[in-house]
Amino acid sequence: MTTDPQAPAPPASDASPGSTRLQKYVGCILFLMVIYSLYVGREFLTPIVLAFLLALTLSPIVRFLSKRSVPAAISATLLIILTALFISALVYVTSGPISALVADAPAIGQKLQDKAHSLQMTVEKAIKATAQIDSATEAVADSNVQKVVVAQPGILSRAAGNAVSIGTTLAITFVLSLFLLASGTLFYEKIIQSAPKLSDKKKALRVVYNVEREISRYLFTITIINGLLGVTIGIGLWFIGIPNALVWGVAAAILNFLPYIGALLTVIVVAVISLATFDGILIGLLAPAFVLTCNIVEGQFVTPLMLGRRLELNTVAVFISISFWSWIWGFIGALLAVPILVVIKVICDHFEPLQAFGNFLSAQQTINKSEE
Numbered sequence: 001m002t003t004d005p006q007a008p009a010p011p012a013s014d015a016s017p018g019s020t021r022l023q024k025y026v027g028c029i030l031f032l033m034v035i036y037s038l039y040v041g042r043e044f045l046t047p048i049v050l051a052f053l054l055a056l057t058l059s060p061i062v063r064f065l066s067k068r069s070v071p072a073a074i075s076a077t078l079l080i081i082l083t084a085l086f087i088s089a090l091v092y093v094t095s096g097p098i099s100a101l102v103a104d105a106p107a108i109g110q111k112l113q114d115k116a117h118s119l120q121m122t123v124e125k126a127i128k129a130t131a132q133i134d135s136a137t138e139a140v141a142d143s144n145v146q147k148v149v150v151a152q153p154g155i156l157s158r159a160a161g162n163a164v165s166i167g168t169t170l171a172i173t174f175v176l177s178l179f180l181l182a183s184g185t186l187f188y189e190k191i192i193q194s195a196p197k198l199s200d201k202k203k204a205l206r207v208v209y210n211v212e213r214e215i216s217r218y219l220f221t222i223t224i225i226n227g228l229l230g231v232t233i234g235i236g237l238w239f240i241g242i243p244n245a246l247v248w249g250v251a252a253a254i255l256n257f258l259p260y261i262g263a264l265l266t267v268i269v270v271a272v273i274s275l276a277t278f279d280g281i282l283i284g285l286l287a288p289a290f291v292l293t294c295n296i297v298e299g300q301f302v303t304p305l306m307l308g309r310r311l312e313l314n315t316v317a318v319f320i321s322i323s324f325w326s327w328i329w330g331f332i333g334a335l336l337a338v339p340i341l342v343v344i345k346v347i348c349d350h351f352e353p354l355q356a357f358g359n360f361l362s363a364q365q366t367i368n369k370s371e372e
Contacts, residue, residue, distance in 0.1 A: 057220050072182055080174050215342065219342075225303055226253045226257060229253060266295070271285070311346075313345065325340065
């Protein structure tokens, strides 16, 4: 039996629409499973992500020393030890002022209440009205109903638990970062070995080097910028006369990893402390105005000058990333949101199927430049 060469080709399989729909369902299920895994495994994944970002941040220094015949293991060990000592010293120096600030919180609140007496009276009236409604509701309820109060752990026990958790996270982060930095080109060699062809090996090595270089340059530069911003704000607030200026300088440096939100939080907190410290309103607004000016100069001039416009991110994508990672991993996730977003963008820029998504993550100015 012969086949007619002019016969039309058989139609596509009828199962293709169903298989496409099944692939979408499977993709959605996998996506939800990944989110659930990130949420459930946050205590395990957080130090790992921190370690990778710390290793990428310090890798430019390791590369610089490697070019001068310093072994990666030695430079990595010294860098991790210095980083751990710096963080420990920073925690030790700021722990006293933070404790004093917590102890003075009622006094600060009282000062703010004295300066807003009319608002306080309005709030007290609302509280009294609410209390009267609550008491009337309880009087109507059955008096035989027993109230069950669940005992909550004390502040000291919660603080001790948090300290142990933070200490464990930092220890895992430092150890894993040390291994990553000391391994040198081990991961690159594994990537080359996994590629079948020589052309694929060269392309994979080029892409990995470019991604690692851009991410490490961004993280290293933004860490230096935030550190200098914290030093500037701390010194400026000290000259103005704000108490515990060191704490606010450290807070400004850490919160600046949160674009827009971090600067706003710093200005608000400094404004509260300043208004509670000084008697006049105008002099009380001097400190937050100084912090706002420093953040504007850093965001509009220093960071674009140091990093260029290519790694600017879409504001909507930044807020979505911060909201998502803060929901998944809390405050640590919020701090890691933008570095993770930069990592994703750089990876997308180097892989053609993902360039559209990387284009979405870019700022509008960057897209216009590429189109021109």
